[in-house]
Amino acid sequence: MQDQPTAIELVDIVAEFIRVHAMPQMTGHAAFHALVAANALDIVKRELAIAPRASREESERLTKLLGREASLDQMNRDLCARIEAGELTLETPGLADHLWAITMTKLAIDQPKYSGYVRALEEEGRR
Amino acid sequence: MSDKKNPIAAPLADAVVRNIPGVTGIENLIRLSGGASQETWSFEATGKGAPIPLILRRAPGGDRAASATAAGLETEAALINLAGEVGVPIPPVRLVLQPADDVGRGFIMDRVEGETIARKILRDEEFAKARPILARQCGEILAKLHSVDMAKLPPLRTSTARDEIEQYHQTYKTHDHPHPVFDLAFRWLRDNTPEAASKISLVHGDFRHGNLMIGADGVRAVLDWELAHIGDPMEDLAWICVNSWRFGNIDNPVGGFGQREDMFAGYEAAGGGKVDPKRVKFWEVLGTLKWGVMCTTMVMAFKAGDRSVERATIGRRSSETEVDLLRLLAPRKKG
Numbered sequence: 001m002q003d004q005p006t007a008i009e010l011v012d013i014v015a016e017f018i019r020v021h022a023m024p025q026m027t028g029h030a031a032f033h034a035l036v037a038a039n040a041l042d043i044v045k046r047e048l049a050i051a052p053r054a055s056r057e058e059s060e061r062l063t064k065l066l067g068r069e070a071s072l073d074q075m076n077r078d079l080c081a082r083i084e085a086g087e088l089t090l091e092t093p094g095l096a097d098h099l100w101a102i103t104m105t106k107l108a109i110d111q112p113k114y115s116g117y118v119r120a121l122e123e124e125g126r127r
Numbered sequence: 128m129s130d131k132k133n134p135i136a137a138p139l140a141d142a143v144v145r146n147i148p149g150v151t152g153i154e155n156l157i158r159l160s161g162g163a164s165q166e167t168w169s170f171e172a173t174g175k176g177a178p179i180p181l182i183l184r185r186a187p188g189g190d191r192a193a194s195a196t197a198a199g200l201e202t203e204a205a206l207i208n209l210a211g212e213v214g215v216p217i218p219p220v221r222l223v224l225q226p227a228d229d230v231g232r233g234f235i236m237d238r239v240e241g242e243t244i245a246r247k248i249l250r251d252e253e254f255a256k257a258r259p260i261l262a263r264q265c266g267e268i269l270a271k272l273h274s275v276d277m278a279k280l281p282p283l284r285t286s287t288a289r290d291e292i293e294q295y296h297q298t299y300k301t302h303d304h305p306h307p308v309f310d311l312a313f314r315w316l317r318d319n320t321p322e323a324a325s326k327i328s329l330v331h332g333d334f335r336h337g338n339l340m341i342g343a344d345g346v347r348a349v350l351d352w353e354l355a356h357i358g359d360p361m362e363d364l365a366w367i368c369v370n371s372w373r374f375g376n377i378d379n380p381v382g383g384f385g386q387r388e389d390m391f392a393g394y395e396a397a398g399g400g401k402v403d404p405k406r407v408k409f410w411e412v413l414g415t416l417k418w419g420v421m422c423t424t425m426v427m428a429f430k431a432g433d434r435s436v437e438r439a440t441i442g443r444r445s446s447e448t449e450v451d452l453l454r455l456l457a458p459r460k461k462g
Contacts, residue, residue, distance in 0.1 A: 040439065099307055100457070102308075
């Protein structure tokens with residue numbers, strides 16, 4: 001167990017520092033890249049909050065889909081190979097749900113304002 | 128920003144003076160931001176009459192070596208002229224640079240006034256009257272573009288659907304990071320590749336926001352012919368519909384400003400032939416996947432040492448194309 005503030009809180013305050021204090025003193029390309037940097041820290045913050053549980057669940061689903069347990073990286077490689085070979089398809093029970101779940105997790109971390117993600121959330125009935 | 132010490136200023140002025148009647152010099156030479164693979168410069172040719180606003184497109188550093196993927200600047204200039212002859216709005220080419228000009232490889236064209244930034248075109252009042260007509264106009268322009276006489280084309284690479292799939296699959300494999308949704312899309316594309324195109328034609332290859340100069344009256348010029356090739360004309364109709372180019376206006380599939388039906392109607396009315404929406408959808412899936420794979424190439428560039436924050440974060444945008452691919456291939460009903 002680590003001390004406080006938490007990693008999320010540290011990343012959050014650095015992003016706030018960039019936006020509130022550093023950016024107003026910058027111009028042109030530097031200001032633009034500072035905004036991109038603050039947005040990158042937001043991705044880190046969301047990943048710290050969302051990924052641990054999502055990765056556990058991803059691992060559990062992959063173990064079921066593939067019939068054996070391995071590292072998350074290895075299971076993803078196996079999944080890709082079996083989709084490429086046509087052994088797992090959208091007709092395979094659980095595959096479409098799994099692909100939707102990993103994709104929605106990625107978007108929740110990477111680009112939660114993206115139009116395709118916002119629309120997918122609506123279609124999912126969460127909103 | 129205009130710099131008298133700029134090493135290309137003097138030879139460029141000489142070339143312009145030699146080739147454009149009545150011109151005695153150049154002013155306001157400015158490097159514009161833009162394409163990573165080509166330089167774009169803005170300047171005015173001056174003389175007795177009004178200054179002529181011009182653009183220089185130049186190979187990076189003026190390099191005269193040939194590139195494997197891009198069409199090449201002389202080819203680009205030739206295509207712009209051919210497209211102009213059949214009625215595609217283009218920036219007229221004034222001059223193709225020769226080795227003796229000592230400016231490097233490139234060409235000089237008119238600077239067409241207008242806007243290329245999607246967010247302005249889609250939101251600003253200035254373009255309110257243009258927006259409803261843009262989709263049909265794009266269809267009409269593409270029909271003309273695809274009508275360019277194949278016999279007149281300069282040497283161009285041919286890229287079929289199958290070629291594009293294999294090319295991007297190889298890039299994906301080189302990245303060596305698993306994207307299960309990409310594999311699903313590659314598999315779908317291989318299983319659903321349409322029969323060889325009944326018509327192959329000149330394809331612009333990058334017909335979307337950023338490469339369309341738009342004014343209050345609509346499309347004024349089609350720019351950036353760098354990715355032009357010979358292929359299935361439906362590729363151009365689909366690329367502009369990829370959700371990444373709708374800039375948030377998800378319900379306006381054509382560039383965020385219009386409906387597919389309007390673009391297709393314009394295409395057919397201008398002699399482009401009957402549009403097969405299923406075929407366009409195939410190319411939209413391929414286009415979406417292509418942009419996703421391109422995002423991962425940014426990760427490769429970043430890891431290879433291009434340590435820009437912007438470059439790094441574009442890698443985290445490949446997931447945008449994954450949700451678009453799932454909505455196309457495995458849609459879920461509301462519930």
